[in-house]
Amino acid sequence: MGVKTSPQSEKKTPNLAVQKSHEEGTVVDFDASYLIAGGYEPQLERSFSWMQLFSCAFIVTNSWLGVTGGFSTGLTVGGSATIIYGLIIVALFNIAIVVSLGELVSSMPNAGGQYFWAMKLAPSRLSRVSAYVCGICNLLGGLTGVSSGAVAAAYMILGCVNLSHPDFEIKAWHAFLIAVGFILLTSVLNLNESVITEAVVIGLWSCLAACFAITIIPAAVAKEHTSPNFIFNSTENSSGWSSPGMAFLVGMINANYAFGLIDTGVHMAEEIPEPEKNVPKALLMAVGIGFVTAWPLACALINCAVDIDRIAGTSTGVPLLELFYLSLRENVAGAIFMQLLVAISYFWCLAAVQTYQSRICWSFSRDQGLPFSKLWSQVHPRLKVPLNAHILCVCLSIILCILPLASTTAFNSLVTGVIVFPYISIVIPVFFSLLPRNKDVPKGPFNLGRWGTAARVLTILYCTTVSVIYCFPYTMPVTAGNMNYISAIIGIVAIYAIFDWFLRARKQFNQKEL
Template identity: 25%
Template structure:
């Protein structure tokens, strides 16, 4: 072969590795090309096309990614922790058909998110998608709002889960020793201990984390099945002069409205339990850089989690709705944990302790999964300079190959948030409602941009919804737009609303306060320096003119600040 033919072949090979030919939507210009001398595997090539160099070992498979996600979802401990809202606001009617209604909206959001994940499988996830898809000039702001909202839900995940687990553990102690009455500081110290344990576990290597979460997720699933069988089989309602199960007419037809709002609003208020329980299905998006075959496996894990979570969550709702004896008694019990109080109403004590034990262990692994997902989000945002001292939080430990600094940053923030325990049950409840509203805002923002600003110009990945993409996205958007104001409603109104801690809904303060500060920060300072996702593959990429994108190629602009400005405009919908 002549030198001329060799040169042509080399040039052709170089062109075959352009960003435009990868099945992803990238922040890079479409004519950016991979360095043909650099060795990529399939996932590494996809990630480089998104603008990032591989930094993690890809030791998560579809199953282990699903396991982390299902562990974060934690149906059994999530349900137990939020029973106060699901059953307390709207009774059995809200628990049964209310769950079905809520799951339609949740599933639409999950499928739209999975489609984005296939198109942009990076740890930045929703934040990256919002940046790339936004109209010219608005990418950095869309990324800023999406990223911070998603970070708020992530950092409230482990504290709220561990708080619920601690409350159940102390309630079990109170059942065994009736003279013991749990105090706020007992719950606080036990929750802090769980946070520290999870911090240590989350600092371990990726392979160890994958195995641990596979076990935890498997235990969660087995525990859920056992509880679904054990409660109806072991109920002793008949010995208390009641029918074995509550009649279906009462279960499905009774709205036990304990709020001052009409029944319809009360049912919508009870959705906070559904939204918080189901908010963990985004975990595969944040683990995409540690997952093999990420742009197929990660979106599949998202849909598997939301689908199975929705089905089995509804079964759990039915079991409780058909066996509960006294809803007000469970909500206001001295045990301080409605799920434990409910179990005491319908089961012998030994079975109560067995169910609580399974729930507590499942809650422990759920908290671990939340800590892992949160650390990956913190790492991804710090990598792009979102936080003060970002260079410390984005550091990957050379020994474990995990973002250890990000883990402990989240642990400290979570412990500080747990001080809300001393404000009473309503104030600490803000962690749950904030988790729900922050998740929905972060989940739906890039979907909204994709539906209304990108439309049919969207470049889907290998997993996509086809012609149903926009209709499904519209349903998800409508559901979230309905729920965001509802999640800020207090449970009382009129003369009963005194705007003091026992009555007010703290969501508007705990979520709205930080988001207001973050928005002001944007307009005062961040808009001048924050440009969205930063390209860090300059040593692996070739520019349009054959020059390296390293601050010297192309138009001479430094890649340190490359984000969603000029590059995103050029890359829009290849």
């Protein structure tokens, strides 16, 4: 399908919207020229506007929504200070991450993103295996994002039922069925390109409106509030870790989850004009607006968290719902309404994450990254979406929803996967981009020079550290009930990858004219 060139031999195409070929008498879309030069045939329409791209990137990451998802965990493991300062720390490091991603996508826009860059930047003996690992991890990040989000939304619905009918007993299989319903409903929005481009904008405004309401209403109505000292200085260590520093880092999982899947815009690079300019802007905006919405909301919620023990130990199983209930002066209808705003935001988030994961699956399959790749790499001629890849991802996400049936700990491992797997996929190409052999790789319009190099170093250090830390147990001492099973999940994935690599992918993956 294409030719891999050395960094020294690659030439930057002039930055023109349209490039004329007088010899052939044809007109070549400049956006498509990036793909053609990389050996790919343009298949998707560039129907996303910049606003639609940003909307998709924002509602996937949806930082304020991530804060609500694990709110009580941050409070009980590290204290309110862990959430407040953790969000600031994580946002700053995520700026470094999106700067790194932005420079790479500006230079080499491709829906494959991390795995494609690893293929281009790694030494030849490592390029294919490195790209394969990136692709697998990137896809798993999307799959765990959908499954964990769907299960979380399902428990929100069940919590509302329990609040209004205290005799109702929540079962894990209830959550599974509702989660499947969420996945199937949101999958419908991804069946047509014109539908999802409009849906993400509606989702953006819906999520922003919900964030505004949740930030303002509970704090305005609540009778009692915590003190500023509690909000900004309270620390808590119920994790069992003897080191306060380790407890703080573990407690930052809430903040890290709030910026999960930050690479979304990268994988939409083949569906927007001038991706070398528009994608970096969308990445930066997703972090900026994400922090601007998440941090005030976190402060407002902590301001209402007067009775932490009651919030964390609620019979509804949804601490945020209990916080709404107490803040709204035990008004059941009001609490349910506020929680439904969160659940509806999860609906939009799930729709966009399914867009994200299907593009990764489709692009990875173009290079034979998965078994039966020929099937998954097809784009529906009428719907203009990678329909088969989308259906595959929906099925895999539903299968992952079975894990929480085993235990709450298994569900937490899915949440961790949203952080760890994408970070692994990011570290690999960013590391290779710093090798001396790549110093002459043509730069894109988005290039920060030495600041960009510093951002890449910070990205490597941060993503590696976080990925290692979140393989540790959340609480000590370790038991079967509180074990962090992300290490086991990584092990299972590694076994699959090894078998697939030696039985199939070693011969098939990216076997172009290299």
